[in-house]
Amino acid sequence: MxxxxxxxxxxxxxxxxxxxxxxxxxxxxxxxxxxxxxxxxxxxxxxxxxxxxxxxxxxxxVTDSFEMLKRFKHSIALVAPAFYGQFSRTEDIDTILTALIDLGFDDVFEVAKGAQAVTKKTNELLASGELLKPSISSACPAVVRLIAIKFPNLISNIVPLKSPMEVSAAQAREEAAIKTGLSPDEIGIFFISPCAAKATFIKGGYTVNKSNVDGVISIKDVCIKMSRQFQKIADVKNLHEAGSSGVMWAASGGEAEATTAKKFIAVDGIHNVIKVLEEIEDGKLGDIEYVEALACPGGCVGGPLTTENSFSARAKIQRICKSIDDTDVTFGENINMFWDQAMVYRPVMNLDPDINEAMRKLNLIDELYEQLPKLDCGSCGSPGCRTLAEDIVRGYAKETDCIFKLREKVSAMARDMLELEGQNTLLSSKKSEEENK
Amino acid sequence: MAEVMKLHYTVSGDDFTRAGETSSKVKKTLNQLGFRPEVVRKVAISMYEAEINMVIHANGGTIDVDISPEEIIIVMQDTGPGIPDIEKAMQEGYSTADHNVRELGFGAGMGLPNMKRYSDDMQIDTEVGKGTCVKLVIKAKE
Missing domain, CATH: 3.30.70.20 (Alpha-Beta Plaits)
Known part of the structure; x- marks a missing residue:
């Protein structure tokens, strides 16, 4: 990879x-x-x-296609709770899961169950007093990556547990192997995903050696096929098992509320997450026990691969949760819920491995930045003037990529040319004067 | 090229919402320069406390940061009321912040103690009625 x-x-x-x-x-x-x-x-x-x-x-x-199902003798749809909030036709989990079976999956497994297992483990850890406060959830892979590159001081605050998706995949494979008698590698586990970050995670997560998920299919792709499927459902199977506290993970706040933490915050939207992480880094949120941090606005229901707007989806999830019990389906006795490997800081923002050289570069950046218009217009191709200055010093851009700098240069050149032209005219008129003498 | 990078900031005294801007900037700079995360954290927390102190007690002031690969020296100068009893001010939980400030969640009496905890050396030079100068040294080398 x-x-x-x-x-x-x-x-x-x-x-x-x-x-x-x-x-x-x-x-x-x-x-x-x-x-x-x-x-x-x-x-x-x-x-x-x-x-x-x-x-x-x-x-x-980039996600996987349904074609991939054919590679396995037994395929399981690993269903993100956000999926339940995508349909105007139904809010019945059994109907939604049955439609997935009709679509070609041999079985389904609700990630909400994995969420319940993660909650239980998180509560144990919170009670043990071993976690650094505030403890940060590891559920959102985009947030975990963000911390790995921008917030090295907070790496040890992340609860070192696998995500509900990963935990569910392990459990689903184990259960299916027993049920079908197939070997574990003949079973294909497909996550029905609201986001791209999960697709990236299964191919190269920072905290697991090898993901138990074989493929990631986007909620969008499934929804297109599902819309035709609902009418054809002959008999709705009894497939739903998860409790409401697991399903509520789909929307922001659901995860944190399921914990035993008395003081928690739930932050959603990547820019908001950054603000909160900065405050934690400055030691401002020391009294908070648990932080749920989700990159998408509204939580997973706001994922870029969903179809329903996050507000409607959230309302649907809330209605669904009211209509079902909070059944305790906790599992996880046989699977390792902790990270396979510790997370390491990836200092991709560093200017140079050598601090002296980095200081020299930073001085250059400051000088260059002072010369730039500070409009952050983006016309140069960098997100702002400061980043352009950085890009120039890193060797990826040049000063005249700035259209204002370019204009200055062009007018200076035009002035020079006019001056030159003026000198020439002066010279030639002097010449003709002398010739006429 | 000088081996020391000098940064200078002015902290405005009338805006609570902006307190922390300077420490945030310095934090970003140190990260870019590749200082160890623990060092950046010590600087960020001690500087943030100092900034808040300047806003609460001294109506702002100036901050000078000298960065070298060996150490980071932060000098904070204000023309505020000065600290009459440094020993008391160094006690955790002791604060002279008024009620309004406490309502805002500040003034817990952890400012100076935290600055001391997160720095490797702290010197306070203060005169009642004239102002306070706090110098913090944070070692960067292991």
């Missing part, structure tokens, strides 16, 4: 080279070069902000 594989990619043909994604990217991972956007792979955290904002749909999430 490539060192920095990303689900979020660019369709060059559709990209107009505008500045929408450039300016919203929370890690300044986008540049426009040669009229097309370019994603700096080491900085991208797959939050999907650019997918959401691109008016030309040039930013895409």
């Amino acid at each position: 490539e060192k920095y594989w990303h689900s979020v990619t660019l369709d060059k043909d559709l990209c107009k080279g505008c500045t929408h994604c450039l300016k919203l990217c929370p890690t300044q991972a986008i540049r426009v070069q040669g009229g097309k956007a370019k994603i700096l792979k080491e900085r991208c955290i797959d939050c999907g902000e650019c997918i959401r904002v691109c008016p030309y749909h040039a930013k895409k999430a």
Whole structure:
């Protein structure tokens, strides 16, 4: 696997080279070069902000297709709780899960059950007093990546548990192997995902050696097929098992409220998450026990690969949760819920490995920045004047990429030419004067 | 090129919402320069406390940060009321902040103690009626 594989990619043909994604990217991972956007792979955290904002749909999430199901003898749809809030036709979980079976999956497994297991484990850890306060949830892979590149001091605050998706996948495989008698690698586990970050995670997560998920199919792709499926359902199977506290993880606040933490905060939207993480870093939120942090606005229901708007989806999830019991389906005795490997700081924002050299570069950046117009217009292809100055010093851009600098240069050149022309005229008139003498 | 990078900031005294801007900027700079995360954290927390102190007690002031690969020296100068009893001010929980400030969640009496805890050396030079100068040294080398 490539060192920095990303689900979020660019369709060059559709990209107009505008500045929408450039300016919203929370890690300044986008540049426009040669009229097309370019994603700096080491900085991208797959939050999907650019997918959401691109008016030309040039930013895409690479996910797997239904074709992949054929590779396995037994396929299981691992259903994100956000999926339940996507349909206007039904809010009945059994109906939704039955439609998935009709679509070609051999079985379904609700990630909400994994969420309940993670909650239980989190509560044990909170009670043990071993966690650093405030403890930060590890559920959102985009937030985990953000912390790995921008908040090294908070790495040890993350609760070192696998995500509900990963825990559910392990459990689903184990149960299916017993049920079908197949070997574990003949079973295909497919996560029905609201976001790109999960697709990136299964191909190269920071905290698991090898994901138990074999493929990620976007909620969008499934919904298109499902809309035709609902009418055909002959008999609704009894498939739903998860409790309401697991389903509520779909929307922001659900996860934190399910914990035993008395003082918690739930923050959603990647830019809000950054603000809160900065406050934690400054020691301002020391009295908070638990922080739920989700990159998408509204939580997973606001994922870039969902179809329903996050507000309607949230309302549906809330209605669904009221209509079902909070059944305790906790599992996890046989699976390792902790990270396989510790998270390490990835200092991709560093200017240079040598501090002296980095200081020299930073001085240059400051000097250059003072010369720039500070309009942050983005026309140069960098998200702002400060980043352009950085890019120049890093060797990726030049000063005349700034259109204002270019204009200054062009007018200076024009002045020089006029002056030159003036001198020539003066010379030739002097010459003709002398010839006439 | 000088081996020391000098940063200078003015902290405005009338805006609580902006307190923390300077420490945030310095934090970003140190991260870019590649200082160890623990060092950045010590600087960020001690500087934030100092900034808040300047706003609460002294109507603002100036902050000078000298960065070198060996250490980070932060000098904070204000022309506020000065500290009459440093020993008391160093006690955790002791605060002279008024009621309004406490309502805002500040003035818990942890400012100076936290600055001392997160720095490797702290010197306070203060004169009642004239102002206070706090110098913090944070070692960058292991």
